[in-house]
Amino acid sequence: MFANQENTHARRWLMATAASVALVAGPMTALPAFAQEDGAEQTAPESAEDADTSAPEADAGDEGTADAADTDAGDDDTATGGDDDNAAAPSEDGDDPAAEGEDEASVEGAPVEESASAPFEAGETYEVGSDWPYWGGGSSAQRYTPLDQITPENVGNLERAFVYRTGDMPEGSAEGKYSPEMTPVKYGDDLLMCSAMNILISIDAATGEENWRFDPEVPNEAIPYGASCRGVSLWTDPDKAEGDACATRVIEGTIDARLIAVDAATGEPCEEFGEDGMVDMWEGIGERVPGWYAVTAQPAVVRGVVVTGAQVKDGQAEDAPSGVVRGYDARTGELVWAWDLAAPEEMRDGPPEGEVYTRGTPNMWTAATADEELGYVYLPLGNSAVDYYGSNRSEVENEYATSLVALDATTGEEVWHFQTVRNDVWDYDLGSQATLLDYQGTPAILLPSKQGDIYILDRETGEPLTPVGEITDLPQGEIEPDYVADSQPVSEWHTLRKDPLTERDMWGFTPIDQLWCRIQFRRAEYEGYLTPPSTDPYIQYPGYNGGSDWGSVAIDRDRGLIIANYNDIPNYNYLVPREVADEKGWKSIAQRQDADGGGGGGAEGAGDPQIGAPYAIQVNAGWRSGLTGMPCTNPPYGGIRAIDISTGETVWDQPLGTARRNGPFGIPSMLPIKIGTPNNGGSVVTAGGLTFIGAATDNLFRAIETETGEVLWSDVLPAGGQANPIAYEVDGEQYVLISAGGHHFMETPIGDYIIAYKLPSD
């Protein structure tokens, strides 16, 4: 099932410069799954030592998932066959200790005539293994590595290999607005990354020594809700030889809405890309209001097209920057297409003279997934600019908001879309990057949502492959009953969502604050899941942090498991009538810019004006008691779960995070007791049987045994670990790495640390 396309199926058209062997793997479906699996095992980059350890693990995996793993899951691995392809990554062969022997896997498939530099043809994908070449690991975004040197048996010996500091710490008006959320890519000998303020950096993957940096000098005023740069993307120009300038480039989107491409080897801007290596994404958006339109996720690169959306700061005004998603030529930076969901035809080549992309439409702030094989890009869309009031939205906004949209990445034309909430008035943006896999023989895409639902769709058609149910007779409220939908889709296959809250779920540290929370519960409007907004306090559960947020889920191909961390915490909200909001002086970012130069930071939705709608919104994110600052609901506030991918059933479910840093009045309790904290950031799953994750607010980076959910090892980070970790290999040694950047909204200490771990060298 979950095959990972990165390897296998992706058709590999030989690129002119890559290894002189051009091979193209056929469509994966044509390949016998088991054969590929074998290939994968052979090719997994391992030392002899690893081989030993991997054998028992394979057995163990089978126990858990039985046949499913072999029949379905196995194939994916197929995918892994791909690993071989580390080798295929241009210029990497020489460096890659794992490359040897891997080539054989890539020989399957008929050679295809060389397409070379023809624009927007399918190309190679980089292979995950010794490299971590994409934000999501391999091109299928499974957050899985075939490395298995670090195992449950030896993980206790893990030690820091190096600590690198980017030097990017908040200064002046940026104080309190940092949330870097950064995950590097590892390519060849280097780790390539961006800092919170978009400084591009390359460091040595084994030593942490800095190779180069490029500072685009992003101003503080550009910080939207938080200064975030989740990562960068790579693109290797098939028409260039290794050693040419910008043969492989690092591409990032910045919070001041520039697309920047630099040479991965030197950090020099790619002159041929845009203007001196930069493209201004404000073009066609309208009035330049710093912080309103910001790129925080790495772009997806599909067939030479760099696809990116942008975060449009939530809740400011209906008349907000467009949610347009655009594709740029990875070589030249020229606009290839624009997808304006409200005017796809008119805007395809950019807005006509004097016009801008349709204002206020649902945007894509999170990471898209590239599908080199089909030539699609999958866009997890958010909501329209104003989240908590919908009656002024257009039909077409309602059609696409909170949907996963598949576009043809070479033309920008829509192929299909799948909506997870109708007429969303809860800010249930799709935050997770979707994951490619094979599900029971069908090329599929797995989509987790903030509501906790997990869907698996046919990635060619968007048809669900797992059962989708419908909940009916939902409350429609008094604010806009004609707009609020009375039925909504839910996943009947798996959801991370818990049962609705009851009064007894209220918490506190003493009977007094618990009583206060119980009173607040009884005073609130609450009719369970999807209670619509009201001017009286109402409870939204799960809150807008998820479920699954931008950290997304990981897939253990060997054991047939989805590893999903999630939040389990409500928000306590109320709508604020316009005149009251005006009295309070709530202004949009554009209005504030005129007054005092904008803003940022703080919790999303806390006093958002929603200009244009009859109501502003006040969100108490995580619903905390005004008395103690403690959450009003029982722990756990977050967990991590393993789901059997063949059945959709939970294999284990554990609270994620300890109470050591949390306590009443903000005083750390120092209790090393598992409580389950809110968390932000995903995991990496290794073939060695471990799941590495930070994410929780306890600042721990931990290794969990993937089969049991047991925490086997942890290290105290010097700042919050709200970022996805990675795994890679250098000189036969496996590393795991996480950035400890902290997070203003998660209230963890801010830092600029990049910390790598490995087993002691002999």
Add this chain to the structure above:
Amino acid sequence: MTTYEDTHGAGRTRSGPGWAVRLLAWVCILFGVVICAGGIWLLLLGGSWYYALSGAGLIATGILLNHGSMKAVAVYLVVWVLTLLWAFWEVGMDGWALVPRLVAPTVILVLVLPCIPALRRTRSRI
């Protein structure tokens, strides 16, 4: 200079309990009033009856302590045992959920028990 008898109210003096008992008494009354009042509000909102009752029990405990009566201990023991039963009934063995329900009431119990030597077995003024 304060003696043990002063602070804990030696039975001999018959001048009422010492300041430590009185302090505990007023703490119980204060918390009792807050919890009882909030509990009545909660009851009116359709919520749990526990807080109104336990708040009343705390007030009674405080008043009895103030009078140096041993009945304070008996009343509080009843409150505490009922709290225990209620807590397990409501959330079972969920450790974190038991924290707000049991920790503070047990702390009060731990403070009330040492008052025993300072309390009179028969009431004089109540």
